[in-house]
Amino acid sequence: MTAPFLVARNIAKRFGALTALVDVDLEIRPGEVLALLGDNGAGKSTFIKILAGAHPPSDGELLIEGNAVAFASPKDAAASGIATIFQELALSENLSIAENVFLGRELKRSIFGIPFLKRAEMRQRVDGLLQELDAHISDPEAPVGSLSGGQRQAVAICRALNLNAKLVIMDEPTAALAVAETRKVLALTRRLAGRGCAVVLISHNISEVFEVADRIVVFRRGRKVAERLAAETNHEEVVSLITGAHPDVRALEKTN
Amino acid sequence: MNVVRQSGTGVFSMNGREWSLLVACLLAIVIFSVASPHYATPGNAVTVLRNSVELLLIGLGMTLLLAMGGIDVSIGIVMGLAAIAIGRILGADGSPFVALVAGPLVGALLGCVTAAVVVLGRVPAIVGTLGLLGVYRTAVFVLLGGQWLSGLPSSLTDLLAATVLGIPVPALVIAVAYLIVWLALRRTPYGLHLLAIGNSEEKARLSGIPVIKVRFLTFVISGVLTGIAATFYVATYRNVEMSIGSTSALDAIAAVILGGTSILGGRCSLLGTVLGVLLLRILQNGLLLIGVPSLWQPVVTGVLIIGVLGFEAVSNRLPLTRFQRARA
Numbered sequence A: 001m002t003a004p005f006l007v008a009r010n011i012a013k014r015f016g017a018l019t020a021l022v023d024v025d026l027e028i029r030p031g032e033v034l035a036l037l038g039d040n041g042a043g044k045s046t047f048i049k050i051l052a053g054a055h056p057p058s059d060g061e062l063l064i065e066g067n068a069v070a071f072a073s074p075k076d077a078a079a080s081g082i083a084t085i086f087q088e089l090a091l092s093e094n095l096s097i098a099e100n101v102f103l104g105r106e107l108k109r110s111i112f113g114i115p116f117l118k119r120a121e122m123r124q125r126v127d128g129l130l131q132e133l134d135a136h137i138s139d140p141e142a143p144v145g146s147l148s149g150g151q152r153q154a155v156a157i158c159r160a161l162n163l164n165a166k167l168v169i170m171d172e173p174t175a176a177l178a179v180a181e182t183r184k185v186l187a188l189t190r191r192l193a194g195r196g197c198a199v200v201l202i203s204h205n206i207s208e209v210f211e212v213a214d215r216i217v218v219f220r221r222g223r224k225v226a227e228r229l230a231a232e233t234n235h236e237e238v239v240s241l242i243t244g245a246h247p248d249v250r251a252l253e254k255t256n
Numbered sequence B: 001m002n003v004v005r006q007s008g009t010g011v012f013s014m015n016g017r018e019w020s021l022l023v024a025c026l027l028a029i030v031i032f033s034v035a036s037p038h039y040a041t042p043g044n045a046v047t048v049l050r051n052s053v054e055l056l057l058i059g060l061g062m063t064l065l066l067a068m069g070g071i072d073v074s075i076g077i078v079m080g081l082a083a084i085a086i087g088r089i090l091g092a093d094g095s096p097f098v099a100l101v102a103g104p105l106v107g108a109l110l111g112c113v114t115a116a117v118v119v120l121g122r123v124p125a126i127v128g129t130l131g132l133l134g135v136y137r138t139a140v141f142v143l144l145g146g147q148w149l150s151g152l153p154s155s156l157t158d159l160l161a162a163t164v165l166g167i168p169v170p171a172l173v174i175a176v177a178y179l180i181v182w183l184a185l186r187r188t189p190y191g192l193h194l195l196a197i198g199n200s201e202e203k204a205r206l207s208g209i210p211v212i213k214v215r216f217l218t219f220v221i222s223g224v225l226t227g228i229a230a231t232f233y234v235a236t237y238r239n240v241e242m243s244i245g246s247t248s249a250l251d252a253i254a255a256v257i258l259g260g261t262s263i264l265g266g267r268c269s270l271l272g273t274v275l276g277v278l279l280l281r282i283l284q285n286g287l288l289l290i291g292v293p294s295l296w297q298p299v300v301t302g303v304l305i306i307g308v309l310g311f312e313a314v315s316n317r318l319p320l321t322r323f324q325r326a327r328a
């Protein structure tokens, strides 16, 4: 088994009086698609926001390739090779595809000490990435707000690819997509893992998860209640883990 | 939000809104020329342009602020404070060159104060600058001691009345300011970051944009432009009165919105702002010449703001729902 890219230990997150996460331990390995499952409000989005540097954890630690890290901002997480595609996508609807893909780390040339955008070069790189993803967008200069859900997802994935991320986190990437677009995004997920990327996928669609995931982790009420290899579990068991009907979860919830 | 292509545009490329503004300006000129024999004179054209100088400079800064989802309703009094500094220097027979530096410097400092309150203090821009407006009003009163600063020497006036290659200095300064702001907005990472923040501050933060730095800088830029406006103000009128700048914020916001910049942020047009300022000044001047008391000027401005925003609210309703569906 390869060494984990990222280790989370005893992660907790409180928002005021509300406890969104308690004691989460997790390992994420390169080349592996890890699915995070759980009911609404289970804490999945909160957990990945901590990995993404968008929220500091209230407790616990993160290790990347064995070294403890503390992210002060999404920029820090990005610098450590973590790219996150948030549920709300975090794209700027008023900007073009290329501008979105490079937003926050633009290609620039310095003229008299002033950074000017290398617009043509950014555009070229993004055209290449879109082609690689087999995403067809008729007008690449159009504002992202005018694109379809799947096209926006492709833009967000381009952003991650462009970062040369070692860990790509996707929060419900297929939730708003039509069937054909969902297929493309799932294929993309496997392709990312095939490149040696670690992938964390949040999804509500269990069949979809079985299609792409190597490992399945279930969150419930802010706790990680189960971890299974996809090959060693099945649809029914996963459902009972999510709903809390599974004996393991019952036992766990009784002790807490 | 209205999804409008914006970033590929050239320095002077025009969209529908800008063409309509140009037509409105020309139409107003034709109507006023017919209505008043004093209107269509070279002297009056110079007056209108002259009266537009400060507002053009303040408007460029206000465009950036609104595009970022910010606003500054204290901007007119900021110009007043900078003007007092310039007036004091001139009044003490100081060098006009020192006065030239004082305006932008005071503007920058006050921009820092505004940014400290709004950006660092996390007070919503409309509330924070409204509070500063109250403070600065009193500051102007105290500094002027209830009296006008008047009869200032003409040294600064002479300096700025010069022409370079036949172009008047104010026109040159505005052209250079426009070009710099345009380049910053459309050709540097700063401009992209500003528009992203205007679209959604949270998304901008998640994208790794230094939100605080960009917002702070923008308030400072607006302050500097306002300081330059103060310089032209003092050079032109050679006095600073108690009511200085009392309508500038309203006028600037009106012109900027008229020009197609979104009050909600994320979309702006510098050329639209220029045309908006010109239309506003043409209307104000024309109404005055056909005998409407100047008391009514803010009414015209206010009606324009409400009219444009009302029109946009109605015409945006359709794209908005489609947008929400696409996001759901």
Ligand SMILES: Nc1ncnc2c1ncn2[C@@H]1O[C@H](COP(=O)(O)OP(=O)(O)O)[C@@H](O)[C@H]1O
Pocket: A015, A018, A019, A020, A038, A039, A040, A041, A042, A043, A044, A045, A046, A047
């Ligand atoms: N920024 C926040 N402030 C306060 N509470 C939050 C915040 N983000 C999430 N929560 C709360 O934390 C809990 C977990 O939410 P979330 O991580 O979004 O769950 P999931 O993604 O699994 O549906 C919920 O009760 C949610 O209301």
Ligand SMILES: [Mg+2]
Pocket: A044, A045, A087, A171
């Ligand atoms: Mg969620």
